[in-house]
Amino acid sequence: MADAPEHAPKVAPPAGPTDPAPPADKAIPVFITSLQNAVPEGVEHVSFYLGDWAVIVPASHLIQAATYLRDAADCAFDYCSDLTATDWPPRAEGRFDVIYCLYSTRHRHRVRVKVKVAENQPLASVTGIWTAANWFEREVFDMFGVTFTGHPDLRRILMPEDWQGYPQRKDYPLEGPGELLMENPIDWLKLRQSRDEADIE
Amino acid sequence: MFDTNELVINMGPQHPSTHGVLRVVLRLDGETVVDAEVVIGYLHRGIEKLSENRNWTQIILLTDRMDYVAAATSNLGYCETVEKLLSIEVPRRAQYIRTILCELQRIASHCLWVGTHAMDIGAMTVFLYAFRERELILDLFEEFCGARLTYNSMRIGGLPQDLPPGWDKKVLEFCNIMDSKIDEYETLLTHNRIWLERTKGIGVIGGAEATALGLCGPTLRGSGVARDVRKDEPYAAYAEMDFDVPVGMAGDTYDRYLVRMEEFRQSLRIIRQATAGIPEGPIVGKVPRLIKPAAGETYHAIESPKGELGYFIVSDGKSTNPYRFRVRPPSFCNLQALPRLVRGHLVADVVALIGSIDIVLGEVDR
Numbered sequence: 001m002a003d004a005p006e007h008a009p010k011v012a013p014p015a016g017p018t019d020p021a022p023p024a025d026k027a028i029p030v031f032i033t034s035l036q037n038a039v040p041e042g043v044e045h046v047s048f049y050l051g052d053w054a055v056i057v058p059a060s061h062l063i064q065a066a067t068y069l070r071d072a073a074d075c076a077f078d079y080c081s082d083l084t085a086t087d088w089p090p091r092a093e094g095r096f097d098v099i100y101c102l103y104s105t106r107h108r109h110r111v112r113v114k115v116k117v118a119e120n121q122p123l124a125s126v127t128g129i130w131t132a133a134n135w136f137e138r139e140v141f142d143m144f145g146v147t148f149t150g151h152p153d154l155r156r157i158l159m160p161e162d163w164q165g166y167p168q169r170k171d172y173p174l175e176g177p178g179e180l181l182m183e184n185p186i187d188w189l190k191l192r193q194s195r196d197e198a199d200i201e
Numbered sequence: 202m203f204d205t206n207e208l209v210i211n212m213g214p215q216h217p218s219t220h221g222v223l224r225v226v227l228r229l230d231g232e233t234v235v236d237a238e239v240v241i242g243y244l245h246r247g248i249e250k251l252s253e254n255r256n257w258t259q260i261i262l263l264t265d266r267m268d269y270v271a272a273a274t275s276n277l278g279y280c281e282t283v284e285k286l287l288s289i290e291v292p293r294r295a296q297y298i299r300t301i302l303c304e305l306q307r308i309a310s311h312c313l314w315v316g317t318h319a320m321d322i323g324a325m326t327v328f329l330y331a332f333r334e335r336e337l338i339l340d341l342f343e344e345f346c347g348a349r350l351t352y353n354s355m356r357i358g359g360l361p362q363d364l365p366p367g368w369d370k371k372v373l374e375f376c377n378i379m380d381s382k383i384d385e386y387e388t389l390l391t392h393n394r395i396w397l398e399r400t401k402g403i404g405v406i407g408g409a410e411a412t413a414l415g416l417c418g419p420t421l422r423g424s425g426v427a428r429d430v431r432k433d434e435p436y437a438a439y440a441e442m443d444f445d446v447p448v449g450m451a452g453d454t455y456d457r458y459l460v461r462m463e464e465f466r467q468s469l470r471i472i473r474q475a476t477a478g479i480p481e482g483p484i485v486g487k488v489p490r491l492i493k494p495a496a497g498e499t500y501h502a503i504e505s506p507k508g509e510l511g512y513f514i515v516s517d518g519k520s521t522n523p524y525r526f527r528v529r530p531p532s533f534c535n536l537q538a539l540p541r542l543v544r545g546h547l548v549a550d551v552v553a554l555i556g557s558i559d560i561v562l563g564e565v566d567r
Contacts, residue, residue, distance in 0.1 A: 014517040014524065018496045049497050050285055078412050079428075082500065082511050082529040101500050101513065101529070105412055105426060108433050112500065132415025135537045143249075158242040158566060167250055174254050 016091045019056065019114075022048035029053060031075040031104075031111060038072065039065050054112035062115055063124050069102060069111070070129055077102035077111065080126070083136035085144045087170045094118035096146055100126070117146055125151040143168035206230055214243050218321045218552045221562030225539070225551065232547050237540040241533075244566035252526035257283055257357060257492040260526065265351035267528065268564040271310040273302045273342070274505040275564075276355040281436055282501040282512040283357045284486075286494035293438070294482040295359040300438040300475045301372065302345070302354060303503075304468040308379065309338040310506035310559075311461050311468075315386055318458070318556035322399050327389050334382050337375050344368060357492060359485030369476045376469050376476075383465045391462070400455040404542035404554045407452055414541065415534040418508025419464060420558050423449035423457035430504035437503075441478075442471045454557040461559075493521055500529075507531040507559055528567060532560040 022028060026048060032055060036043045042065035045056040057065045069077045082101035089095050093116055100113040117123050125148035126133045137148045138157040145166040148154055156163060165172055213224040222243035228236045248267060252260045264275040277299055284291060291299075316331035339349045344365050346354045354361065390396045406416070411424040421428055429446040431439040447463035449456025496518030502511035508531030515525035535558040542554050 014496070014519065017498055017515065020497070050288070050499050052499055078409075080415055081502065081509065082513060082527070084513055084527045084529075086498075086515055086525045099513065101511065105428050110500075130415065131410075131413045132534060132537065135533065136415075156242075158245045160242070167247060172250075174250065 014088065016088045017086070017097065018049070019045060019047040019054065020049050022046060022053075029109065031069070031072075031077075031107075031109060034072060034074050035065060035068055038068050042068070052110065052112060054114055056114045056116070059115050059117055059121070059123055062113075063126070063129070066100070066113065066126050066129050069113070074107075076104045076106045078130075079103040079105050080130035080132045080136070081110070083126075083133050083140065085140045085146060085168075087144060087168065089170050091116075094121065096144055098123060098140065098146060119145070120147075122147045122149045124149055125154075127151055142166070145169070207235060212551065214240075218317075219555060219562075220317060220560060223536075223555070223560070223562055223565075225555075227543075227548065227551065229548065232549075234543045234546055234548065234551060237543050237551070239536060239539050241536070241562070241565050244562045246567065248567040249526050249528065253523055256521045257494075257523065260523070261355065261357075262351065262353045264528075265353055266563060267530065267567055268310075268505060268507065268510070268532070268561045269350060270313050270561055271306045271506045272350065272352045273306040273354050274503065274510060276352065277303055277437065278501070278503040278505065278510045278512050280355045280357050281503065282499060282514050283492070283494065285499050285501050286497065286514060286516055287357070287489070287492070289358050289486045289488060291359055291486050292483045293480045295484045295486070296438040297475050297479045298360055298364060298484070299355065300442070301472055301479075302342075303437065304472045304475070305338050305341060305372070305375075307468045307506045308465060309335050311465055312338070314461065314506075314556070314559045315390075315458075318553075318559075319390060319396075321552045321556045322396065324389065324393070324396065327386055330382065330385060330389075334379060337378065341368070341371060341375060344371070356485065356488075358488035359483070363484050364479075369479065372472060372476050376473055379465070379469055383462065383469075387462060390458070397455065399550075399553055400458060400557070401453060402451075403454040403546060403550050404557060405451060405453045406538065406542060410541075411452065411538070414538045416508070416538055417531045417534055418504065418506070418559075419460045420457055420508065420535045420538075422447065423460045424452035425450055430502050430509055434502065436501075438475060439471075442474050444471050454553055457557050491521065494518070498525070502529070505531055507561065507564070508535060528564075530564040530567065532558075532562075532564045536560050536565055 042061040043055050047054045069075045081103045084099050086097045096117045098115045103110050140146050142156040208229045210227050213219040214222040224240040226238040248263050264279045265272040267275050312331040312335040316328035319327035343349050346352050408425045411421050425448050427446050427448050444467045447460045449460050494516040498515040500513045502509045511529030513527040514523050517524040543551050
């Protein structure tokens, strides 16, 4: 039972998040409209789902948009609640989404900022805007392999420093590469293959 | 690279006052800490990765293993996030019972904190006292769900079972006992001269800096920022409860201590109100047999005893497991501030500060 999901029929991986646009009768809140006015190229798409507002920002305008979101009086997102990533391997325009969950302690509103990043494409670090991003970005680097330029100390944080691969990527096996992969990758592949064949039989 | 006067010492990962497997590399000048580097990951079990390969119900018991001294709040955060994804209405009776469980959990977690924090600083008695009361809460949990540490005490849409008969009376009895016990802890510590010397002015951090650093929970409130998810973005039955959010002024270890001591009392207030007002009705909402939320994502945060515990979950709408499961652990964010807090203080204060930010390594490393 424990490893049943591993062998469950594989569903085709989704090509990306849905990011539904807000319904026509839903007014876009002022913190998004003012960002659209101040940084026009900074907002690619606005999405609304289950009461959460999200904006997709191009990687080139991330710092500009983030600085505006923190400093403008009607946004005042002074608290970086969370910073994480999702992996969508089949997607053409960059497989990773880096997601910033922002909160304003003054206005008590939230917004999610999303940036699409391709593999091996460095992204500007927001540690200069929210110091909280330091460890979060290290974790994203550790788990997904997204690199952040301008980060003061970009090292692995949860995995050992000599670890190979990025565990949270969708193509990374659940059981991990194990010690065998480190020592002899070909034997590891053979072992995996024989296990799969045994399952089919 | 290092000056000859500087000494690098390694604290942990096996050190009783690091509350788990935390390693801190300290650079010392005499007895003063020049810089510190926090090394984590010793307890990393890949809960996020595991959860992406388990079905939605199986994940509840993985959340127990994150903040294992406050498992019920981790359960609640996860269940509420999935309920949000499924747009399920949770019956009011379940909401009230969840609120009681979470507040009992907060008291249990704070008991563990006050005991170990005081013991780290050298006050042994408080540890014995606080664990005595924590035991009463564990008994209540044991009666409710059969477990004493990893409760698995919530289900998506409600609760696994209704309250045992007479349980609410026992909760009220506990509240009456606890009232005087908090005063007892405070008699031992609040005006104790050694305690004041060891905590006043130690690890001072201002409100703006604490916010930028992502501090949360009592650690942030100690710096004077009145941020409490229970008040700001009410969940469960907190919108109907009357309680205050204590904030500190100085932002030092002592104020963080005072904030948590007041939280004991506020939690008791909430428990009393909730226990008096438990409505009749079902304990589980209308949950589909096969849990499979529509494609979409959401972030939902609750106030765990340590601070803002957030879940970011993505569903692809096709499979029976989450596509992405992310936890925003409060201890992780609080621990990040440790190097900033210990700089310029003595080695002995490092221990006081680790206690003061109240971390659980199971949650930091996941």
